[in-house]
Amino acid sequence: MIATLGLAAxxxxxxxxxxxxxxxxxxxxxxxxxxxxALRPVAMIQGMLASLAMLCLIVLFCQTDLSVALVAxxxxxxxxxxxxxxxxxxxxxxxxxxxxAVMAAAGGVVAWVERRLPERTILATLGAQAFxxxxxxxxxxxxxxxxxxxxxxxxEGQGLNPLLQDPGLAFxxxxxxxxxxxxxxxxxxxxxxxxxxxxxxxxxxAMRPWVLGAWIFLTLGILFGSYWAYYELGWGGWWxxxxxxxxxxxxxxxxxxxxxxxxxxxxxNALRAWTVMLGVVAFSMSMVGTFLVRSGILVSVxxxxxxxxxxxxxxxxxxxxxxxxxxxxxxxxxxxxxxxRFALTSREGALVFNNVMLTGAxxxxxxxxxxxxxAETVGARVSVGPPYFNPATAIFVLPMLVVMAFxxxxxxxxxxxxxxxxxxxxxxxxxxxxxxxxxxxxxxxLPLLGLALACGLVVASVMPLWGRKLRTVKLPLWxxxxxHLGVALALGGMASDSAFTKEKLVAARPGETIVVGPWSLxxxxxxxxxxxxxxxxxxxxxxxxxxxxxxxxxxxxRAFWSPPQGTNESxxxxxxxxxxxxxxxxxxxxxxWQLRLWWKPFITxxxxxxxxxxxGGLLALFGxxxxxxxxxxxxxxxxxxxxxxxx
Amino acid sequence: xSEQKPSVPSRWALWLPLVLFGAFVALVLYGLQxxxxxxxxxxxxxxxxxxxxxxxxVDDRPGLSFADMADGKxxxxxxxxxxxxxxxxxxxxxxxxxxxxxxVVGVAIRDKPDDLKAFLQRHGNxxxxxxxxxxxxxxxxxxxxxxxxxxxIDGKGTIxxxxxxxxxxxxxxxxxxxxxxxxQ
Numbered sequence: 144m145i146a147t148l149g150l151a152a153x154x155x156x157x158x159x160x161x162x163x164x165x166x167x168x169x170x171x172x173x174x175x176x177x178x179x180x181a182l183r184p185v186a187m188i189q190g191m192l193a194s195l196a197m198l199c200l201i202v203l204f205c206q207t208d209l210s211v212a213l214v215a216x217x218x219x220x221x222x223x224x225x226x227x228x229x230x231x232x233x234x235x236x237x238x239x240x241x242x243x244a245v246m247a248a249a250g251g252v253v254a255w256v257e258r259r260l261p262e263r264t265i266l267a268t269l270g271a272q273a274f275x276x277x278x279x280x281x282x283x284x285x286x287x288x289x290x291x292x293x294x295x296x297x298x299e300g301q302g303l304n305p306l307l308q309d310p311g312l313a314f315x316x317x318x319x320x321x322x323x324x325x326x327x328x329x330x331x332x333x334x335x336x337x338x339x340x341x342x343x344x345x346x347x348x349a350m351r352p353w354v355l356g357a358w359i360f361l362t363l364g365i366l367f368g369s370y371w372a373y374y375e376l377g378w379g380g381w382w383x384x385x386x387x388x389x390x391x392x393x394x395x396x397x398x399x400x401x402x403x404x405x406x407x408x409x410x411x412n413a414l415r416a417w418t419v420m421l422g423v424v425a426f427s428m429s430m431v432g433t434f435l436v437r438s439g440i441l442v443s444v445x446x447x448x449x450x451x452x453x454x455x456x457x458x459x460x461x462x463x464x465x466x467x468x469x470x471x472x473x474x475x476x477x478x479x480x481x482x483x484r485f486a487l488t489s490r491e492g493a494l495v496f497n498n499v500m501l502t503g504a505x506x507x508x509x510x511x512x513x514x515x516x517x518a519e520t521v522g523a524r525v526s527v528g529p530p531y532f533n534p535a536t537a538i539f540v541l542p543m544l545v546v547m548a549f550x551x552x553x554x555x556x557x558x559x560x561x562x563x564x565x566x567x568x569x570x571x572x573x574x575x576x577x578x579x580x581x582x583x584x585x586x587x588x589l590p591l592l593g594l595a596l597a598c599g600l601v602v603a604s605v606m607p608l609w610g611r612k613l614r615t616v617k618l619p620l621w622x623x624x625x626x627h628l629g630v631a632l633a634l635g636g637m638a639s640d641s642a643f644t645k646e647k648l649v650a651a652r653p654g655e656t657i658v659v660g661p662w663s664l665x666x667x668x669x670x671x672x673x674x675x676x677x678x679x680x681x682x683x684x685x686x687x688x689x690x691x692x693x694x695x696x697x698x699x700x701r702a703f704w705s706p707p708q709g710t711n712e713s714x715x716x717x718x719x720x721x722x723x724x725x726x727x728x729x730x731x732x733x734x735x736w737q738l739r740l741w742w743k744p745f746i747t748x749x750x751x752x753x754x755x756x757x758x759g760g761l762l763a764l765f766g767x768x769x770x771x772x773x774x775x776x777x778x779x780x781x782x783x784x785x786x787x788x789x790x
Numbered sequence: 791x792s793e794q795k796p797s798v799p800s801r802w803a804l805w806l807p808l809v810l811f812g813a814f815v816a817l818v819l820y821g822l823q824x825x826x827x828x829x830x831x832x833x834x835x836x837x838x839x840x841x842x843x844x845x846x847x848v849d850d851r852p853g854l855s856f857a858d859m860a861d862g863k864x865x866x867x868x869x870x871x872x873x874x875x876x877x878x879x880x881x882x883x884x885x886x887x888x889x890x891x892x893x894v895v896g897v898a899i900r901d902k903p904d905d906l907k908a909f910l911q912r913h914g915n916x917x918x919x920x921x922x923x924x925x926x927x928x929x930x931x932x933x934x935x936x937x938x939x940x941x942x943i944d945g946k947g948t949i950x951x952x953x954x955x956x957x958x959x960x961x962x963x964x965x966x967x968x969x970x971x972x973x974q
């Protein structure tokens with residue numbers, strides 16, 4: 144019953160998307176068509192129906208309705224409710240449905256609230272949005288229907304990958320997806336504006352909240368993903384330059400560039416064609432990322448089943464959507480009139496530098512990710528890892544961060560370095576101190592530069608508040624300062640982790656004491672314990688920092704029974720100045736246990752800084768949306784008064 | 791300082807993104823076209839094993855040589871190591887194969903006798919012979935890139951099938967089938 148309802152809602156939503164596409168196309172030609180007038184309600188209802196379909200799938204998973212094939216293959220009646228719930232998008236079909244639902248809902252919200260832009264542009268935007276989502280509806284309905292039934296129903300489900308049974312990961316994919324799909328709105332805005340040649344500051348202001356929102360979700364998604372990889376994989380690393388990670392990093396880099404260029408367009412009416420291009424690129428990177436992950440084209444040689452038809456379908460969608468958008472760009476961008484001029488030393492100049500460097504870093508990551516595929520065309524098998532990615536991205540990112548230190552202090556249009564150089568005295572001194580400290584400790588070149596920059600940036604990032612009355616500072620400025628401070632902290636965490644981490648791999652018997660960095664660990668005991676759907680061997684370690692009061696750590700080696708699989712649950716002790724990380728390994732024949740221990744000074748700054756970056760985005764978003772709402776209400780009031788006064 | 795015009799792209803430059811994107815699509819299309827070859831296939835399939843003699847890796851099992859492999863009966867050659875976690879995961883499946891009458895022979899890669907003895911005590915010993923390959927010589931000679939890997943060898947010492955990674959529970963039947971085919 145619920146499955147039928149979900150499928151019906153999905154078909155209806157697809158039909159409405161078709162209607163929306165036709166209406167959007169008609170809007171470009173003539174006004175007064177009844178279909179054009181109905182476009183906004185159509186988009187809103189489409190959003191509701193697609194959301195309803197997703198809701199139905201969630202209910203099916205929570206009830207463990209085993210007459211639905213997707214539930215039977217991906218869930219289990221004994222699974223904790225949270226993971227039943229999260230399981231609804233923890234598989235291919237469900238995640239695609241989530242994608243479509245968020246995308247349709249976002250289109251509905253645009254149709255509902257966006258009033259500033261010329262009506263033609265909005266309708267073209269909704270048409271573009273329908274164009275993109277129609278492909279995904281076709282994909283869902285014809286190639287990966289989440290509501291396919293089983294007759295007779297399965298007696299029991301086949302479980303969920305135990306690696307995915309983790310609260311962090313349960314909410315990681317939807318967070319990223321909301322980010323990806325938010326960028327689809329920016330994409331549709333860009334295409335709509337190109338079609339009607341209405342690239343203006345108003346357009347930038349209409350697009351900005353969507354870019355900001357998507358960017359916040361992408362930031363959070365990447366943070367969750369990185370922290371999950373850090374404590375779940377048990378390798379002590381937090382970023383592996385894995386194709387799947389790169390797939391989420393590339394849209395983030397493009398969105399970060401877009402976020403900055405859209406501000407230039409909104410404030411100064413410059414960088415017009417470039418902003419539109421980035422709008423197209425940001426969502427394209429989301430689709431490319433989804434394609435790379437879902438098609439399995441980049442997996443390692445020991446990987447399991449790859450579904451080529453699925454990959455071909457997404458590739459076709461990608462080719463049609465992005466190809467069409469880039470063709471429109473080629474046809475129309477020349478007629479997007481030139482923006483305002485500015486001097487090289489100006490806020491715009493710094494932001495252009497930021498954009499060029501971010502785009503460069505994006506190119507580096509894209510090439511590195513695709514390189515194994517390129518090499519394969521000439522018959523070579525290679526994998527690309529940190530030795531390439533770390534220095535190559537640093538070439539672009541480090542200069543960009545230097546400019547980030549003083550760019551926000553520059554005035555719009557034209558400025559001189561002489562005016563702001565006194566302000567830079569303190570940050571520069573701190574950076575030199577960081578450099579000296581790093582050289583004294585003899586750390587590598589990249590961590591050294593990172594550490595020095597981080598020291599300078601911590602102060603430089605709050606300099607834009609210098610000489611202002613803090614109570615009158617607007618939210619978007621607070622947002623920028625917070626986000627930049629977050630970047631400085633995260634950079635410091637990364638540098639500290641790679642420079643000062645202490646690692647120890649030992650085989651120990653219960654009763655022994657192990658020393659790693661300032662920690663001394665008493666290996667108390669090993670015992671078996673049982674969880675809801677797993678059993679585990681658990682070690683108890685009493686960890687004392689510098690002779691202080693001991694903290695108990697309990698790393699586990701877990702075995703799941705549905706499906707049978709083992710995982711390592713690492714144990715962490717967090718202090719203000721870093722984390723102790725413990726992993727329990729195999730038992731050797733002589734009764735000793737393998738223990739892997741790391742002391743990672745200040746590593747938590749990576750995620751703390753990342754959270755600050757996201758918080759900065761949130762502050763800016765609140766500031767922008769609040770002022771937009773105030774304007775919207777004022778406009779409505781005037782319209783209402785006019786209507787009451789009569790003609 | 792001179793005023794600068796931002797982004798004055800020439801007309802052809804506006805088409806550059808589309809061209810680059812076209813190249814990307816062509817590249818991944820090429821990649822998708824050959825999904826069958828995504829598994830590394832041993833160039834050795836259908837070829838005889840190289841000549842080799844390996845000393846016994848443990849006391850209670852004889853070593854392994856080419857002559858042992860070409861004794862007329864099909865075998866499963868398992869390349870493993872005590873330091874390899876997936877090999878431990880694979881152990882129950884090898885025991886099952888043994889129980890179904892498959893002759894399983896092992897090559898231990900870069901291993902120490904004590905470690906190996908402990909590994910076999912802990913996870914069971916399904917092997918009729920175990921050769922010690924201390925420098926990965928045989929491993930490279932048969933086109934294997936990692937541990938664990940398994941090869942189905944027919945009675946004349948010809949490689950019939952290569953299995954990369956551990957044999958999982960649902961693959962036991964398939965392996966039995968492959969060995970039976972090699973015996974015909």
